[in-house]
Structure formats: C-alpha cells, structure tokens
Amino acid sequence: MKIGITCYPTYGGSGALATELGLRLADRGHEIHFITYDSPFRMRGYTDRAVFHQVDTTMSRYPLFDHYPYTLALASRQYEVALEEKLDLLHVHYAIPHATTAFLARSMLADQLPLKVITTLHGTDITLVGQESSFYAITKFSIEQSDGVTAVSSFLKDETVRAFGCASCDLHVIPNFVNLAEYHPEAALPRESFAPADHKLLVHVSNFREVKRVKDVVRIFARIRRAMPATLLMVGDGPDRQDAEHEVRELGIGADVRFLGRLDAVAPVLAAADLFVLPSQTESFGLAALEAMACGSPVLAARSGGLPEVITDGVEGILEPAGSVEAMARRAVKLLRDPAAHAEMRHAALARAATFSADIVVPQYEAFYEEILAT
Numbered sequence: 407m408k409i410g411i412t413c414y415p416t417y418g419g420s421g422a423l424a425t426e427l428g429l430r431l432a433d434r435g436h437e438i439h440f441i442t443y444d445s446p447f448r449m450r451g452y453t454d455r456a457v458f459h460q461v462d463t464t465m466s467r468y469p470l471f472d473h474y475p476y477t478l479a480l481a482s483r484q485y486e487v488a489l490e491e492k493l494d495l496l497h498v499h500y501a502i503p504h505a506t507t508a509f510l511a512r513s514m515l516a517d518q519l520p521l522k523v524i525t526t527l528h529g530t531d532i533t534l535v536g537q538e539s540s541f542y543a544i545t546k547f548s549i550e551q552s553d554g555v556t557a558v559s560s561f562l563k564d565e566t567v568r569a570f571g572c573a574s575c576d577l578h579v580i581p582n583f584v585n586l587a588e589y590h591p592e593a594a595l596p597r598e599s600f601a602p603a604d605h606k607l608l609v610h611v612s613n614f615r616e617v618k619r620v621k622d623v624v625r626i627f628a629r630i631r632r633a634m635p636a637t638l639l640m641v642g643d644g645p646d647r648q649d650a651e652h653e654v655r656e657l658g659i660g661a662d663v664r665f666l667g668r669l670d671a672v673a674p675v676l677a678a679a680d681l682f683v684l685p686s687q688t689e690s691f692g693l694a695a696l697e698a699m700a701c702g703s704p705v706l707a708a709r710s711g712g713l714p715e716v717i718t719d720g721v722e723g724i725l726e727p728a729g730s731v732e733a734m735a736r737r738a739v740k741l742l743r744d745p746a747a748h749a750e751m752r753h754a755a756l757a758r759a760a761t762f763s764a765d766i767v768v769p770q771y772e773a774f775y776e777e778i779l780a781t
C-alpha cells in the first residue's frame with residue numbers, strides 16, 4: 407500500500423506512535439510518506455520505502471498573518487503528495503487539525519484520486535483540546551467525515567462516544583505498541599552513569615504538560631527518598647518543568663534529582679530504572695509506561711484513563727488514584743524494599759509488554775486499512 411502519514415513531528419506520544427507505525431509498515435513492504443512540518447523525531451537516519459515531505463512554512467512571517475494558517479499549507483501538501491505519489495490512504499494522527507486537513511485534501515482530490523482517510527485518536531485531542539468550545543464542532547465533524555477511525559484504548563473510544571456522540575463512527579480500538587528491538591532490558595546504560603550503586607533509580611518521561619502532574623512525581627520521590635537512598639531522573643521538557651524544578655528546590659532534594667531534558671532515545675534510561683513513575687491526571691493509553699515495561703521496569707501510575715488496560719494493579723505495577731501521592735509513595739517503598747516482589751513484577755511487566763509488540767499490533771492496522779480500502 408501507499409500510505410501518507412501526518413502527525414506532530416515533535417516530542418509526544420502521538421507523534422512517536424505514528425512514526426514507529428510508519429517505519430514498521432515500511433519494513434513490511436509498504437511505501438510510507440510522512441507529511442508534516444518537520445522530520446519526525448523518531449525517524450532517525452534512512453529507512454527503505456519511508457520518505458518525509460515537509461510542509462512549507464516559509465510564508466509564516468508574512469506581515470498580514472497574525473496567526474499563520476498552517477492548516478491550509480498542510481492540506482495543500484497532503485493533496486499534492488497524495489496526487490504525486492498516488493496514495494491509497496492518508497492516516498492522520500491526533501484529530502486536531504489533522505482530521506480536518508485530511509478532509510480538505512480528500513475533497514480537493516474528489517474527481518482525481520479515491521483517497522481514503524483514517525484518523526487515529528490519541529488522547530488530549532478528545533479528552534481536553536477537542537472539547538474546548540472553539541474546536542468542538544469541527545473536531546466532531548472531521549472525525550465523522552473520516553472513512554475510518556481508531557482509538558488507542560477502550561477508554562478513549564468510550565470517551566469519544568460520550569463527548570462527541572459520533573453515532574455514525576465505527577470506532578475501532580487498536581492499542582499502542584512497542585518496538586521490542588529497541589525497548590528491551592539489555593538496552594540499559596550502566597546504572598553508575600545515573601546514580602550511586604546503592605540508590606534505587608526512579609524515572610519519569612513526559613512532555614511536562616499539566617496533565618502529567620510532574621510535581622506529584624517529585625513529591626512521591628521525596629517520600630521514597632526519606633525511606634531509602636534513591637535517585638530520580640526526569641526526562642523530557644515542557645511547560646511544567648520549572649514548577650517541577652522549583653518543587654525539587656523547595657523540598658531540598660536537588661542532590662538526588664536530575665533533569666535530563668529531551669532525549670531522542672530513552673530506552674537506555676528506562677532499562678536502568680527500578681520504577682517508572684507516571685501519575686498523570688489521565689492517559690488515554692500511556693505509551694511511555696508500555697516502553698518502560700518493555701525495558702523491564704514496573705510502573706507506578708494513576709488509576710486513570712486507559713492505564714488500567716495496560717497495567718494490572720499489583721501485577722505489572724502499582725495503580726492508585728491520580729493525586730494520591732502518599733499512597734503511591736507508600737506502595738513504591740514497600741515494593742522497592744522487597745526484591746522478590748520487585749523481580750516478579752519486573753517479569754510480569756516484560757510479559758505484558760510483549761503482548762503489545764509491534765509484530766502483534768501493526769498487522770491490526772494493516773487489516774483495518776484493507777477493510778477501509780474495500781469499502
């Protein structure tokens with residue numbers, strides 16, 4: 407198949423998943439065309455059959471544009487690439503604005519090419535941004551106009567139906583997946599690179615948005631550190647990083663917390679972790695948690711959104727209600743003090759992650775593409 411993929415190329419779960427999907431589809435013989443404003447961050451180096459088409463944003467400084475209409479430039483590029491490359495389908499990730507630009511591109515192609523549009527809903531496009539009054543109507547319209555729609559968890563499917571109705575949408579759940587060739591326990595850098603030998607290593611990876619509750623990560627860690635020697639690695643960057651750094655200073659734990667910023671490859675850090683911490687207000691799936699599990703780290707997370715579809719409390723990790731810092735810290739300490747329980751949870755995490763491997767999930771997308779192309 408010839409497949410166009412549009413996603414956010416910067417750091418974030420939807421862009422990571424979309425890029426991994428494109429690369430795995432290219433490995434499986436499909437021709438992949440990424441269409442976005444920058445080279446997707448997980449597209450490192452050359453991959454056979456995968457190319458990147460940049461959306462031209464050079465007009466963004468034109469004095470008339472207080473707000474650059476990127477959406478129009480993207481729709482034009484999707485139209486051009488679909489026509490030039492004779493795409494079979496355009497798979498867009500994150501509804502806003504990608505489902506809308508895909509609708510425009512398909513409308514422009516009307517008599518020239520029978521392009522199918524598939525939208526994958528990832529999370530905040532439904533749970534947060536899409537429900538803002540200025541985006542609600544167009545998000546609902548664009549989802550309903552897609553030829554096929556997938557959601558990354560049953561939670562997100564239900565939330566889409568609850569918030570948008572979408573009576574005519576046949577929402578298909580296809581979970582996030584992990585590339586086990588990259589995310590595995592042997593990917594670890596030596597632990598001494600990160601922390602003294604006698605320290606437990608806790609890791610958090612995110613884009614530091616409000617929904618991630620990064621101050622809770624710090625507060626949970628501060629309580630764990632009172633009980634045992636420990637180091638916290640904070641990976642990523644975003645609007646709440648300064649708040650998290652401030653909290654570290656306030657709690658006087660700066661000596662044991664390291665902010666590493668954005669990293670292109672996180673597997674070497676995840677694989678060194680004793681516990682991955684993801685206390686988000688909500689997560690439609692929690693791709694970062696899955697990647698940590700694939701590296702052999704149990705997960706301490708919030709019992710929210712789609713996380714219970716990935717982690718069973720007490721089996722592959724610990725789930726407590728979002729915001730319950732005390733309970734999360736108490737259970738983390740108990741686990742980290744019990745090597746046998748930790749080893750059991752680590753093995754369970756590896757086994758659970760294997761059920762979300764690219765080899766299992768990518769064919770589900772292929773089957774869905776076939777189904778939509780046949781309509």
Ligand code: GMT
Pocket residue numbers: 418419420421423500528529530531558582612613615617686688689690691692693694
């Ligand atoms: O918040 C993020 O981590 C980025 C966000 C996005 O849409 O780019 O991630 C969402 O998509 C991921 C991939 O499908 C999911 O695993 C994340 O759970 C989801 N984030 C939220 O729902 C907050």
